Amino acid sequence: MKKLVVANWKMNPVSLDLGRKIFMSIEHRMHLAKNTEAVICPPSLFLPAFSHYSAKVKLGAQNLSWEEQGAFTGEISPLMVKAFKTDYAILGHSERRLFFGETDSMVAFKLYAALKHKLIPIVCLGGEKNAKKDDMKKLVAKQFKAVTRQIEKKDLHRIVFVYEPVWAISTMKNSEPATGEHANELVEYIHELAGVNSHVLYGGTVNKNNVQQFAKYPMIDGALVGAASLDPDNFWQIIKEFERESIHRG
Ligand code: 13P
Numbered sequence: 001m002k003k004l005v006v007a008n009w010k011m012n013p014v015s016l017d018l019g020r021k022i023f024m025s026i027e028h029r030m031h032l033a034k035n036t037e038a039v040i041c042p043p044s045l046f047l048p049a050f051s052h053y054s055a056k057v058k059l060g061a062q063n064l065s066w067e068e069q070g071a072f073t074g075e076i077s078p079l080m081v082k083a084f085k086t087d088y089a090i091l092g093h094s095e096r097r098l099f100f101g102e103t104d105s106m107v108a109f110k111l112y113a114a115l116k117h118k119l120i121p122i123v124c125l126g127g128e129k130n131a132k133k134d135d136m137k138k139l140v141a142k143q144f145k146a147v148t149r150q151i152e153k154k155d156l157h158r159i160v161f162v163y164e165p166v167w168a169i170s171t172m173k174n175s176e177p178a179t180g181e182h183a184n185e186l187v188e189y190i191h192e193l194a195g196v197n198s199h200v201l202y203g204g205t206v207n208k209n210n211v212q213q214f215a216k217y218p219m220i221d222g223a224l225v226g227a228a229s230l231d232p233d234n235f236w237q238i239i240k241e242f243e244r245e246s247i248h249r250g
Contacts (some may be wrong), residue, residue, distance in 0.1 A: 003036040003242040004201060004222035005161065006122060007229030008090060019046050022055065022151060026239075032054035035246040036222070036239050039088050039122075040229070044076050051084040058120065060088030062098060066109035072144060078117040084179035088120045090224075092147060094127025094166040104146035112150045115158060122224065123147060125163040125190060126202070134167055136182075137189055144193050157197040161190050164225045167205025170227045177205035180213035187220050208237035215245045 007026075013019050019042055030038055041060035042050060050059055065075035081089065091114060092107035107123070114121040125140045125147075132139075140163065148156065163186040168178045178186075183202040190200045202214050203224030214220050222242055228234040 001197075001199065001221065004039065004199065005036060005089070005235075005242055006039040006060065006090075006160075006162075006201065006222065006224045007041060007235060007237045008093070008203075008224055008226050009040070009042045009230060010062070010095070010226060012175060012230055016046055016049055019043075020049065021059065022230060022232050023050055023057065027055075027057045028240075029052055029236055031224050033239055033243050036243040038235075038239055041090055041122075044081065047081060047084040047086055051086070054085050055143070057085045057089060059084070060090060061086055061119075062090050062093070064089045064091065064110050064114055064115040064119070066106075066115075077113060077205060078119060080115055082117055082119065084212060086119070088122055089114050089161075090122045090124065091128070092124045092143070092186065094124060094164060094169060094172075097127045098129055098166070104143060107143075107147040108149055111147055111159070115151065115155060120158065120160060122160045122162060122201075124162045124164045124224070125162050131166050132169060133165070136186055140190060141179040142191065144190065153195065155200075156194050159194070160199045160201060160221075161194055162201045162203045163187050163190055164203035164224055177210060178202070183214055184217040184220060187217070191219060208234045208241075211238045211241040215241045218245075218249060241248065 016169045041061045041062045061081040091110045096102040107118045125143045199221050201222045207225040207228035
C-alpha cells in the first residue's frame, strides 16, 4: 500500500496565481516519488484551474454536501467536484466541527454520499471541543462508530481515516503536536476499528522538522498537513520522508 501525504490548504492562499505556483512546484517533483501519493486539497474554487495539471498530484475537496443538487445555499455537490478530476474529499475536519457546527451525523451523511459518488473520503477523527488528551481513544471510538454507521463493513477499506487530535493543529490556541508514540498508538487503534487493509494517517503540526517522528512507524500510512503544505519545500520534505521510510522497509 502506498503512503499518502495530503495537503489541506484550508482557506489559503487567497490568490489563484500563488496557489498554482505551490501546486506546480510539488507536481514537478512527484515523478521522484514511487511509493508515496500526494493529494492537494485547495479551496474548492481552485479545483477547476488545477484539474488540468493533476496527473501526478491528486486533487481533493475540503468538504462536501451530502446532497447532489438543489436549494442548498453555499454547499458544494459531490457531482461538481467530480467534474474537476477530484478523487478525494476531507470530511469531518475539526475546524468544520468547531467553527461551523458539523456533527457526527452530518459527517455520516457526507461519508455515505462520498462513497456513493466514488470519491475517496479522508475522514478526520479526534476533533471535538474540549477533547481531552488522555481520553482520545474514547473520543475516536465514539466518532468512528457514529460516522460509519451507514457504511457496510466491506466498504471500510475505501475510506482513508486520519487521527487528527484537535489540540495538535498548529493554528489552534495552545496547540501542541502529538508525540510520535501517541500518534502511533491511536493510529493503530483506528486500524483495529477499521479492519484489514485500512489506511490511517496522522495529522497535526506535521512539518519537515518533526515528520520523522511519525513516518518511522510502519502503521502510520501518511500525513494530513495544514500549514506546512503551503510551503512547497517543506511539503516535499514530508513526502520524501514517508517515501524514504517505505523504501527502507521494502
Ligand atoms: P497543521 O498541519 O497546520 O497543524 O494543520 C493540520 C490540519 O488541520 C490538517 O487538516
